[in-house]
Amino acid sequence: MENNPVPLASPVQRARLWYALLLIIFGVFVVRAFYLQVIRHDYYSKLAASSQLKEYVVQAPRGTISAHMGDQTVPLVLNQKLFTLYADPTLVKHPDTVADKLQRVLGGTADDYEKLLKTKDTRYVVLKKRLTPDQSSKVLAYKFPGVGTQQLNYRTYPQGSMASQLLGFVNDEGEGSYGLEQSLNTLLAGKSGELKAVTDINGVPLAASSDNLSIAPVAGSDITLTVNMGMQAQLESILASRQASLKAKQLSAVVLDANTGAIRAMANVPTYDPTKYQDVSDPSVFQNAAVSNPIEPGSVMKPLTAAAALDQGAVQANTTYYDPAQWVIDGFKIKNIEEDGGSGTQSIASILNLSLNTGATWLLMRMGGSGDDINTKGRNAWYDYMTNHYQFGKASNPQLGYQPDTIVPAPKDNGAAIDLTYANTTFGQAMTATALQMASALASAVNGGTYYQPYVVDQTTDASGKTTTTQPKVVRSGVVSQATSDALIPMMEYTVAQHYKAGASYLNFGSQYSVGGKTGTAQIQEHGKYRDDVFNGTYVGFVGGDKPQYVIAVYAIEPQVKTYAGTAAGQPIFGDIAHMLINNFGVTPKS
Numbered sequence: 001m002e003n004n005p006v007p008l009a010s011p012v013q014r015a016r017l018w019y020a021l022l023l024i025i026f027g028v029f030v031v032r033a034f035y036l037q038v039i040r041h042d043y044y045s046k047l048a049a050s051s052q053l054k055e056y057v058v059q060a061p062r063g064t065i066s067a068h069m070g071d072q073t074v075p076l077v078l079n080q081k082l083f084t085l086y087a088d089p090t091l092v093k094h095p096d097t098v099a100d101k102l103q104r105v106l107g108g109t110a111d112d113y114e115k116l117l118k119t120k121d122t123r124y125v126v127l128k129k130r131l132t133p134d135q136s137s138k139v140l141a142y143k144f145p146g147v148g149t150q151q152l153n154y155r156t157y158p159q160g161s162m163a164s165q166l167l168g169f170v171n172d173e174g175e176g177s178y179g180l181e182q183s184l185n186t187l188l189a190g191k192s193g194e195l196k197a198v199t200d201i202n203g204v205p206l207a208a209s210s211d212n213l214s215i216a217p218v219a220g221s222d223i224t225l226t227v228n229m230g231m232q233a234q235l236e237s238i239l240a241s242r243q244a245s246l247k248a249k250q251l252s253a254v255v256l257d258a259n260t261g262a263i264r265a266m267a268n269v270p271t272y273d274p275t276k277y278q279d280v281s282d283p284s285v286f287q288n289a290a291v292s293n294p295i296e297p298g299s300v301m302k303p304l305t306a307a308a309a310l311d312q313g314a315v316q317a318n319t320t321y322y323d324p325a326q327w328v329i330d331g332f333k334i335k336n337i338e339e340d341g342g343s344g345t346q347s348i349a350s351i352l353n354l355s356l357n358t359g360a361t362w363l364l365m366r367m368g369g370s371g372d373d374i375n376t377k378g379r380n381a382w383y384d385y386m387t388n389h390y391q392f393g394k395a396s397n398p399q400l401g402y403q404p405d406t407i408v409p410a411p412k413d414n415g416a417a418i419d420l421t422y423a424n425t426t427f428g429q430a431m432t433a434t435a436l437q438m439a440s441a442l443a444s445a446v447n448g449g450t451y452y453q454p455y456v457v458d459q460t461t462d463a464s465g466k467t468t469t470t471q472p473k474v475v476r477s478g479v480v481s482q483a484t485s486d487a488l489i490p491m492m493e494y495t496v497a498q499h500y501k502a503g504a505s506y507l508n509f510g511s512q513y514s515v516g517g518k519t520g521t522a523q524i525q526e527h528g529k530y531r532d533d534v535f536n537g538t539y540v541g542f543v544g545g546d547k548p549q550y551v552i553a554v555y556a557i558e559p560q561v562k563t564y565a566g567t568a569a570g571q572p573i574f575g576d577i578a579h580m581l582i583n584n585f586g587v588t589p590k591s
Helices: 011-039 041-050 095-106 110-117 133-141 179-183 185-189 229-246 274-279 298-311 348-353 357-367 376-389 418-426 435-446 482-501 565-584
Strands: 053-058 065-069 072-087 125-131 147-156 193-198 213-215 222-228 250-257 263-269 320-323 326-329 332-335 344-347 457-461 467-469 474-476 514-522 536-544 548-557
Touching: 065 229, 072 133, 095 110, 095 125, 095 133, 110 125, 125 133, 125 147, 133 147, 147 274, 179 185, 222 229, 222 263, 229 250, 229 263, 229 565, 250 435, 250 565, 298 348, 298 357, 298 376, 298 418, 298 435, 298 482, 298 514, 298 536, 298 565, 320 357, 326 357, 326 418, 332 357, 332 418, 344 348, 348 357, 348 482, 357 376, 357 418, 376 418, 435 482, 435 536, 435 548, 482 514, 482 536, 514 548, 514 565, 536 565, 548 565
Parallel strands: 065 222
Antiparallel strands: 053 193, 065 072, 072 125, 072 147, 193 213, 222 457, 250 263, 250 548, 320 344, 326 332, 457 467, 514 536, 536 548
């Protein structure tokens, strides 16, 4: 059988086949192009744009902080425009050459810049912070691919370290740290803006165009403090001068407007320079100790104990009693200092003047309405005055920054010598309070019975120019009666007068002014026991004319003195501050 050969395709047929294949291939390209350019147009447009669209955060100008100086306000904190130099190492060409030129403009070492420019696995490194505008301009003039600067607002302090612990500082990330900078950060920081800039292939922003989108930043609010700058400066000078001889672990003082709660001055030593906060080795120096360091305040509590007993009618201003010079409470003896004169007849005024622990304990007994013992009624009454009247155990004001919990023991019998504990609280042991809390409590006891929330922000001005003035806030009325205030004031004046007669010449204020106060020598508890080698010295008092105008609280932590810390450390500082207020800050004489 013969095989028939397959006929070969003609040239025409082969041409038609290739033509068909080309049409099919062309059609695939057309369909694909249609899909990419029409159906997926938006997606790929955004994808392409994203590779050339860089987002930048535009920092809002931070609000300034000012203080009063007579009829004017003077800045404490301003902004300074400086620049951060950064680079994208993946875009930098010839890092050795770039580093060498950067060193010529900025100083430092070329090797350090080169190492940063060669950093692997990152597209962002900071080469240097705080460039001046001139330095930034010189660096940008080189037009190095992948190298740029970002403007940031850094804080500058025209008054140096004044009020640094009250103010706090702003770290290199633009965040408020400590003090008002942290507690009022949201108010001061404003709202950042946003810039979306079209860039070239090297990441360098192109000229502004309609494709650039921006959200304008909103500036932070400017703040004016209640602080009197002249008073603040002199208070800091007084503390620094006294510290030279006292060599205390810490000194703190507060000057409070007795009739509004406005803080006129507040200072601590040691302090720090906010422009060099990075150099501080002990971060505790950042804390505003007058607000953040509660201690057992000692006998400065006795005027408040006396006021509570007077206010309840447990005693009268002219009440006298027999003081045994010691009480035995829960098996422990409560005694006085050696100079108390021993057992004998005493008065409410002499309890304060002689600083009688036994007298303060007796006042607690009288609050209980019974004889010579402490009972549930007395503990409950005193607890109510400590917490609800004098506001101990509660934060003073959130705007003042970090405020740790303070201790006021509950009055319920806990089986652990509660009567002894409560006897101790009447003379400022077994409970804690800050200098600001002591000042605020005393103010309420001598101003007629109004507890004002202490505050330091006088006015805020927002980005639109709207100014809001802080009004004094009454936390409680009727802390004590006006009659109680009227009785307590001369008792505290008597204490100052008697200490002046005893040799404290710096307590000579003449007859034109009303100056009263009380010392405190407080034991220091450590590991559950009281130390007997060192004490804290405290003082609270007031200055005024017909009525108290300023209240002062002084804390001297572990001063190096050879006698009672309250007398040797707290009292002379109070004397200096009182004279400063009378001489320079408008204390109205008695009519």
